[in-house]
Amino acid sequence: MTGDSLAVGQRSLGDPEVRYPLWPPALGGDPATSTEDVAYPVEVDYDYGRVPADLFGRDAPGRVDRWAALLPPLTTPGLGEGGTPLVEVEDAVFVKDESRNPTWSHKDRLNRCTVSAAVGVGARGVVVASSGNHGASAAAYSARAGLPCVVLTSAAVPPAVASFLAAYGAVVLPVPVEARWGLTRRIVEEYGFHPVSNLGVTHTGHPFGPEGYKTVAYEIHADLGVPEAVFVPTGYGELLFGVWKGFAELRRLGVTTEVPRLFSCEPAAGGPLHRAVSRGLPATWIEPGDTDAYSIGCPVNGYRGVHALRESRGEPLLVTDEEMRRAQTALAGRGLWAELSSAAAYAGYRQVRDSGRSFDGPVVCVSTSSGFKDIAVAAHRPQPVDPAWPEVQAHLAKAGITP
Amino acid sequence: MTGDSLAVGQRSLGDPEVRYPLWPPALGGDPATSTEDVAYPVEVDYDYGRVPADLFGRDAPGRVDRWAALLPPLTTPGLGEGGTPLVEVEDAVFVKDESRNPTWSHKDRLNRCTVSAAVGVGARGVVVASSGNHGASAAAYSARAGLPCVVLTSAAVPPAVASFLAAYGAVVLPVPVEARWGLTRRIVEEYGFHPVSNLGVTHTGHPFGPEGYKTVAYEIHADLGVPEAVFVPTGYGELLFGVWKGFAELRRLGVTTEVPRLFSCEPAAGGPLHRAVSRGLPATWIEPGDTDAYSIGCPVNGYRGVHALRESRGEPLLVTDEEMRRAQTALAGRGLWAELSSAAAYAGYRQVRDSGRSFDGPVVCVSTSSGFKDIAVAAHRPQPVDPAWPEVQAHLAKAGITP
Incomplete structure (x- = not known):
């Protein structure tokens, strides 16, 4: 599967002449151009000359795997991420609905790549700092890859999202926000886990x-x-x-x-x-x-x-x-x-x-x-309604519905 | 769009010789074969001789619209329902993950058809009795079609699902379970709404x-x-x-x-x-x-x-x-x-x-x-964890994660 990737290296966004080999992923950004005030991320570079001519035909697009040539090596099976629909909501205005992904957010496209990187470097596990979608998605892809996952989150996470984060068997640790990055680094260094959230001064994230x-x-x-x-x-x-x-x-x-x-x-x-x-x-x-x-x-x-x-x-x-x-x-x-x-x-x-x-x-x-x-989800309980017909009619009338 | 449908009529499941025209949908099942103890549903019949030869090629399947020929008339635009992935979870065991639909359940395939029927008969609105996925899906498709929707539900609905039912602007009325069918019938009769849940003695549901x-x-x-x-x-x-x-x-x-x-x-x-x-x-x-x-x-x-x-x-x-x-x-x-x-x-x-x-x-x-x-979702709040390193290590050890 990884053989499909045409990725050839990493390249600094701070200075495109600064290049690194593809492995290991440059997790803290590009040290050559970064300063105390800003960390420049790196991106992945490809052998564009070898992209198959029929890759971008305008037939049904399929899912993320279809584009493996222009992605970092996908070392681990996915969950059918991508292939989400465009829904027209006004004339010529379309919504790309990313809630149709495996954990119901766009983050699954990212974590297919980041967890593949964790597998690629032989990590013992995955660690992520997140209050929501990113953490749950990382947990799901880690589970899929057979790797343990630690999610450093906040105690203020919305109630339904708390269940979501815990669902995939990750170790979920609600800690103060300012403690997250230090703990991430330590779990990386002392446990050999791969981080899939930010490690840089400003945000660089995971390059893949x-x-x-x-x-x-x-x-x-x-x-x-x-x-x-x-x-x-x-x-x-x-x-x-x-x-x-x-x-x-x-x-x-x-x-x-x-x-x-x-x-x-x-x-x-x-x-x-x-x-x-x-x-x-x-x-x-x-x-x-x-x-x-x-x-x-x-x-x-x-x-x-x-x-x-x-x-x-x-x-x-x-x-x-x-x-x-x-x-x-x-x-x-x-x-x-x-x-x-x-x-x-x-x-x-x-x-x-x-x-x-x-x-x-x-x-x-x-x-x-x-x-x-959302934060407001599950915050209220529905109030029972008297099923007597005049009561029901009153409720309908309030909503503008009349016989 | 409706011109694609090859639907030609309705046919009783109690006796396949008993047929009805396609319109109106036989909402209470087939009266000819039903008794006091059991209501037999009807199904939709098609002009199978006219099915295009290339309809079932084994290329990427697309979404529900692709199969319009073998569906009741789709009178109203959809939300990109269907086209969900198969995910292999054991060797040769696949999960068809219907949570990838517009309201994150299989019910969207059904309600694309039932709300199309409501539009087809010129209904003033849609009424549905449901404690969850069916109700929210009916509300979403009604909203899409520009029809008001009344959801008769239960006050015992899970907290996150209560938010879900209310999200699409439907009138949500939590009533005792035994009151639901009577109220459904009355809203149909007195308000000209189209029911997309059951009306029969035993379950017949909506034939489309x-x-x-x-x-x-x-x-x-x-x-x-x-x-x-x-x-x-x-x-x-x-x-x-x-x-x-x-x-x-x-x-x-x-x-x-x-x-x-x-x-x-x-x-x-x-x-x-x-x-x-x-x-x-x-x-x-x-x-x-x-x-x-x-x-x-x-x-x-x-x-x-x-x-x-x-x-x-x-x-x-x-x-x-x-x-x-x-x-x-x-x-x-x-x-x-x-x-x-x-x-x-x-x-x-x-x-x-x-x-x-x-x-x-x-x-x-x-x-x-x-x-x-799920019922258990949002029932608990995460407990904060002391971010001191030995505490964090203890939590990891409890989960079997050691340096």
Whole structure:
């Protein structure tokens, strides 16, 4: 299976001339270009000249395995990740519904790659710091690969998500947020575990992970061609980068001639990428305010996001919780129940549309995960209703339903 | 879109010579053959001679829309339902993971068809009696079709599922179980709503709904050919019937020569289909005991299940909550978090395997839904862990993880 990969090495995003061998994954980013203030991530490089000519035919796209040539070596069987649908929610506005993945979020595309890396280096286990989707997904792929997994999480995790994190047999340790990175490093060093979350000063993440997100772009292209714009819920910017890189590869390979404009959609309560771009910096730290969009509330951006916005002539957007809530309700009214954080993309699109700008071609909003992961889920119990007919009629009338 | 359907009428399962026109759907079953004790459902009949020759090529199967020719008219756009993966969990044992659907259960295949029927008859809205997946799915498809939806549910619905039922903007009324059917009928009669749950004496369900489940069989065939056996979580038997009918159609059309043996997997705390088959009856009522598999704990079977088991030379199985729990844990250990009810199929397979029987060919267990829908979800909060290194080490040691 790994023989399919055309990956040949790692390359710094800080300076593309700085290269490393493919193994081991450069977990802390590129030491050659990084400083005390910013860590530059590395990305995976491929032998693009050997990509099979029929890889990007516009037939049914299949799942992540189909694109093994342009992914890091997939050393371990997957769970049928990828192959998610585009659902049209307005005329020429499509939602890429990533809640159809094995653990019901986009993170499965990333963890197919990161856990493959853990197997590839012969790790004794996997360790991840996460409050939600990433942790559960890493736990699932570790289980699939037969590796133990330690999830360093927060005691403030939403109730349904607590069950989710524990479901796959991982050791789940709720610890204070500031203790997570130190513990991650120690479990790596003393137990020989492989980390699949960040180790760098600013965010670098796992170098193989964002490669998995390229498949979102490949699938959009297979179903729709190149859209005019793609709106992406943005925390550390790994998904944003992966979507950009996927489209950039299609152009590089001569399959397409354009890349779509990318719009990063961060919670207005924070928004380090927005600030970094506004100030022309590679990365900034911010003091995040309150937001219920816990999956994308980050104190620092990763350089990948800056890179993706610049190269796609994209824009950073900030969306309020209220805008996300309205977008979430609008999506549910079209039959899609997205996590609040996931509705950030559609909220960003609506913000741009309502400002009077329009798009000449189709637009895609990536919805990363399911409404089941939200903070408010399971917080209330339904109140019984008197089944007497006049009572029921009163309830229907209140909802505007009359005989 | 509806022009693709080759549906030509309805036919009684009580007596195949009894036929009805395609419209309106025979919601209470077939009055001609039903008695005070048992209501026989009807099924949809097609002009099989006109099925396109290339419909069942073994390429990537696509989603439910691909099979529109052999479905009732799809009058309303879907949500990208179907096209779920087979995940191999043991050598030649596959899980058909239906949690990858729009509302994360198999019910979306059914409600694509039932809500299309509501639109087809010009209904003013949709009404459904359900404690979980069926209700939320009906709400989502109603929202998609622009129809109001009333969900008659129970106040005992699991906490995360309560949020799920309310998410799509339906009017959710928690009422006593015994009031549900009367209220359904009244909302149908006085408000002109279309019912997508049962109205019959015993279970007949919506005649168009189980047709959607045939696509599970078409997809299994496209990915794997005809398996030796298919294990199916069984409540009223609609999924069981749909899977059987899909394979039976493949044989009828000359695409295959065999149908797999079907195994119905009911909670041991109840099991009306098991009892009906054992006694040679078309339907029986039972007094259900306690089970956490709330999605498949039914007081009565539908005749469809009896029909499917007989025609596939299948068998009814009973699985205990403990067997389902062990199966659920085993699946999570392979990376799949299934609802307890959904693990019934794999529990049934393990029961048969552990009894010493073996299968000559591949086996498929249908996993109907996601672990997020379980009763135990969100019932506990994670306990904070002291981040001091010796404490963390002690937690790891307890899980068998040593340096």
